[in-house]
Amino acid sequence: xxxxxxxxxxxxxxxxxxxxxxxxxxxxxxxxxxxxxxxxxxxxxxxxxxxxxxxxxxxxxxxxxxxxxxxxxxxxxxxxxxxxxxxxxxxxxxxxxxxxxxxxxxxxxxxxxxxxxxxxxxxxxxxxxxxxxxxxxxxxxxxxxxxxxxxxxxxxxxxxxxxxxxxxxxxxxxxxxxxxxxxxxxxxxxxxxxxxxxxxxxxxxxxxxxxxxxxxxxxxxxxxxxxxxxxxxxxxxxxxxxxxxxxxxxxxxxxxxxxxxxxxxxxxxxxxxxxxxxxxxxxxxxxxxxxxxxxxxxxxxxxx
Amino acid sequence: xxxxxxxxxxxxxxxxxxxxxxxxxxxxxxxxxxxxxxxxxxxxxxxxxxxxxxxxxxxxxxxxxxxxxxxxxxxxxxxxxxxxxxxxxxxxxxxxxxxxxxxxxxxxxxxxxxxxxxxxxxxxxxxxxxxxxxxxxxxxxxxxxxxxxxxxxxxxxxxxxxxxxxxxxxxxxxxxxxxxxxxxxxxxxxxxxxxxxxxxxxxxxxxxxxxxxxxxxxxxxxxxxxxxxxxxxxxxxxxxxxxxxxxxxxxxxxxxxxxxxxxxxxxxxxxxxxxxxxxxxxxxxxxxxxxxxxxxxxxxxxxxxxxxxxxxxxxxxxxxxxxxxxxxxxxxxxxxxxxxxxxxxxxxxxxxxxxxxxxxxxxxxxxxxxxxxxxxxxxxxxxxxxxxxxxxxxxxxxxxxxxxxxxxxxxxxxxxxx
Numbered sequence: 001x002x003x004x005x006x007x008x009x010x011x012x013x014x015x016x017x018x019x020x021x022x023x024x025x026x027x028x029x030x031x032x033x034x035x036x037x038x039x040x041x042x043x044x045x046x047x048x049x050x051x052x053x054x055x056x057x058x059x060x061x062x063x064x065x066x067x068x069x070x071x072x073x074x075x076x077x078x079x080x081x082x083x084x085x086x087x088x089x090x091x092x093x094x095x096x097x098x099x100x101x102x103x104x105x106x107x108x109x110x111x112x113x114x115x116x117x118x119x120x121x122x123x124x125x126x127x128x129x130x131x132x133x134x135x136x137x138x139x140x141x142x143x144x145x146x147x148x149x150x151x152x153x154x155x156x157x158x159x160x161x162x163x164x165x166x167x168x169x170x171x172x173x174x175x176x177x178x179x180x181x182x183x184x185x186x187x188x189x190x191x192x193x194x195x196x197x198x199x200x201x202x203x204x205x206x207x208x209x210x211x212x213x214x215x216x217x218x219x220x221x222x223x224x225x226x227x228x229x230x231x232x233x234x235x236x237x238x239x240x241x242x243x244x245x246x247x248x249x250x251x252x253x254x255x256x257x258x259x260x261x262x263x264x265x266x267x268x269x270x271x272x273x274x275x276x277x278x279x280x281x282x283x284x285x286x287x288x289x290x291x292x293x294x295x296x297x298x299x300x301x302x303x304x
Numbered sequence: 305x306x307x308x309x310x311x312x313x314x315x316x317x318x319x320x321x322x323x324x325x326x327x328x329x330x331x332x333x334x335x336x337x338x339x340x341x342x343x344x345x346x347x348x349x350x351x352x353x354x355x356x357x358x359x360x361x362x363x364x365x366x367x368x369x370x371x372x373x374x375x376x377x378x379x380x381x382x383x384x385x386x387x388x389x390x391x392x393x394x395x396x397x398x399x400x401x402x403x404x405x406x407x408x409x410x411x412x413x414x415x416x417x418x419x420x421x422x423x424x425x426x427x428x429x430x431x432x433x434x435x436x437x438x439x440x441x442x443x444x445x446x447x448x449x450x451x452x453x454x455x456x457x458x459x460x461x462x463x464x465x466x467x468x469x470x471x472x473x474x475x476x477x478x479x480x481x482x483x484x485x486x487x488x489x490x491x492x493x494x495x496x497x498x499x500x501x502x503x504x505x506x507x508x509x510x511x512x513x514x515x516x517x518x519x520x521x522x523x524x525x526x527x528x529x530x531x532x533x534x535x536x537x538x539x540x541x542x543x544x545x546x547x548x549x550x551x552x553x554x555x556x557x558x559x560x561x562x563x564x565x566x567x568x569x570x571x572x573x574x575x576x577x578x579x580x581x582x583x584x585x586x587x588x589x590x591x592x593x594x595x596x597x598x599x600x601x602x603x604x605x606x607x608x609x610x611x612x613x614x615x616x617x618x619x620x621x622x623x624x625x626x627x628x629x630x631x632x633x634x635x636x637x638x639x640x641x642x643x644x645x646x647x648x649x650x651x652x653x654x655x656x657x658x659x660x661x662x663x664x665x666x667x668x669x670x671x672x673x674x675x676x677x678x679x680x681x682x683x684x685x686x687x688x689x690x691x692x693x694x695x696x697x698x699x700x701x702x703x704x705x706x707x708x709x710x711x712x713x714x715x716x717x718x719x720x721x722x
Contacts, residue, residue: 043509044506046504048371055515056515058511058514058515059514059515059516059517060514060515060516060517060521063511065509065511066509067506067509068504068510068511068512069510069511069512069514070374070504070511070512071512071513071514071515072367072371072394072397072513073367073393073394075363075364075393076363076364076367076394078364079359079363079364079365079367079371080367080368080370080371081371082329082357082359082364082368082371083327083329083367083368083369083370083371083372083373083374083375083379084371084372084374084375084504086327086329086355086357086368086372086377087326087327087371087372087373087374087375087376087377087379087504088375088504089355090326090327090355090372090377091375091376091377094326094353096376097376097505100506101505101506101507102506103504103505103506120361121360121361121363121364123360124359124360124361124364127360128357
């Protein structure tokens with residue numbers, strides 16, 4: 001990434017393209033990321049949206065986007081992207097649209113669609129080599145409906161509909177690995193709290209063609225139960241504790257773009273969030289905390 | 305203009321070819337697959353300048369078709385039965401995008417039990433979606449209707465997608481003589497798609513299919529779709545007239561056969577109309593005053609044309625190749641709502657459920673339906689709905705049940721040596 005135009009924080013755009021005053025919650029980590037991403041992607045884009053929190057970004061007659069938008073449904077945003085991409089290609093090839101009218105096609109989806117209901121259409125779009133950017137804001141649950149567990153919910157997190165005492169029994173699905181196994185053009189994790197890293201990855205993704213995933217962890221005040229003012233801090237802690245590795249995959253190789261040594265204990269991240277409070281109160285659940293820490297340590301032990 | 309022997313499926317493919325479609329998102333399903341295979345072959349051979357993309361489901365296929373149409377290309381797709389139902393969320397979603405495209409549905413019965421054979425349960429499930437519906441009886445009509453549907457859906461007063469329906473097996477796999485409109489005439493009839501302001505491009509950003517808050521805007525936009533579908537009725541007549549001038553065949557919204565002086569009228573859609581016409585001619589030869597009324601349009605529902613065609617008749621025998629569980633035939637209920645309170649409406653609407661899952665409707669059954677309807681008219685009371693089903697058929701099912709029971713008993717005894 002040495003050739004990046006984003007070498008330090010000062011290189012990031014100082015004004016934002018995305019309009020303010022949306023229906024997103026205060027302190028939405030997903031919106032923070034989308035705002036940073038949109039600055040780099042620009043307005044020659046069409047965002048093809050899957051049902052989720054961000055469907056309410058464009059609510060008649062308002063939109064924060066200067067470019068275009070198409071809402072589809074929960075399962076099929078990649079298929080919508082396919083139709084738009086193919087149509088633009090056809091129109092340009094048949095000289096019915098000047099090439100300067102072309103758009104980058106961006107799927108915008110939450111983890112509910114990206115890890116679950118929309119995984120089939122996503123996988124198939126990768127199979128077809130669709131030229132699109134898939135942007136997932138991962139707030140680790142069905143946030144729009146009150147934070148039920150999704151396939152992205154981390155182990156032990158309390159969610160709506162599963163007992164707070166035990167927390168989520170399952171493990172967070174590795175969407176990064178699923179994408180990488182399909183051999184797309186590019187896969188990266190990111191987070192709004194690390195804007196320089198995020199901007200570089202968007203810049204990189206933009207320079208490539210084919211299926212590309214940007215998977216951003218989206219700290220969620222309502223779903224994770226923390227004060228909206230702490231969103232950036234919690235995002236930083238997700239990285240500093242190693243819970244959310246920042247990495248990219250390209251041509252079969254995984255590169256970690258930010259490796260912190262030593263890592264902070266995962267506790268520092270967990271204790272700030274109400275969804276993990278049952279691990280600390282009324283008594284510390286040492287076994288569960290140790291298990292989570294061990295999981296993170298095991299991951300990083302495999303990182304050279 | 306040349307004459308070919310074409311299956312209903314091949315005729316649908318020819319319609320798309322002559323419409324010079326740009327984009328064909330596809331997913332295979334019996335009995336539709338021949339349509340997309342035929343188009344794929346032509347595209348590979350360079351005979352059709354289109355792109356065919358195989359999606360992973362009908363849900364995605366309909367999404368891609370509508371998204372491409374919303375970007376400004378002419379899109380065509382096809383499905384059947386379970387496929388149409390798998391796509392149903394998007395079938396109801398995309399009409400509101402006001403992006404016109406044509407979907408051919410090759411009708412097939414729905415599970416359970418799963419079957420490959422035809423009836424109209426699939427397409428009628430899409431009845432309230434906002435898709436317009438054209439129902440065909442012959443291969444010629446399929447080809448012409450695909451052309452007509454493209455121009456019709458693209459009309460600025462309409463801008464809704466349409467389903468062109470044909471019956472699986474009965475029509476999809478039956479070869480009939482078809483006159484092929486020549487390409488120049490087809491192109492004159494159907495000019496290139498003008499997406500106007502509804503499309504994605506860099507210089508004119510648009511937000512499509514956005515959310516609304518509250519019932520006010522929601523009702524407004526939903527009613528607007530309804531109004532567009534209603535105005536599609538008059539537009540259809542114009543388009544059908546233009547097609548008749550260009551290609552020489554007139555396809556009215558409602559087809560009638562010897563209905564003018566009939567006392568009892570058969571009322572049905574789809575390819576059984578061919579048998580119904582034959583039945584009408586034979587019954588007429590025997591002195592029975594029957595006729596046929598066949599709506600080609602089901603959405604928009606051509607209420608006035610249907611009322612006109614049925615005015616003064618004594619009875620209507622409505623043949624439904626579908627079954628709304630707990631209610632009965634869909635065509636019957638719709639017809640009743642169109643005729644209720646009308647002066648000179650038929651006194652009796654006799655409801656018959658027939659042709660489910662590929663079951664034939666025999667000439668003898670048309671004769672009997674006419675008799676039942678006539679008798680009911682004399683009594684002045686609509687008879688109870690009937691399922692067309694013979695004692696022989698019931699005996700066959702009893703036999704199958706007997707075999708199933710014997711096998712089960714055998715297993716219970718520990719099985720026998722093969």
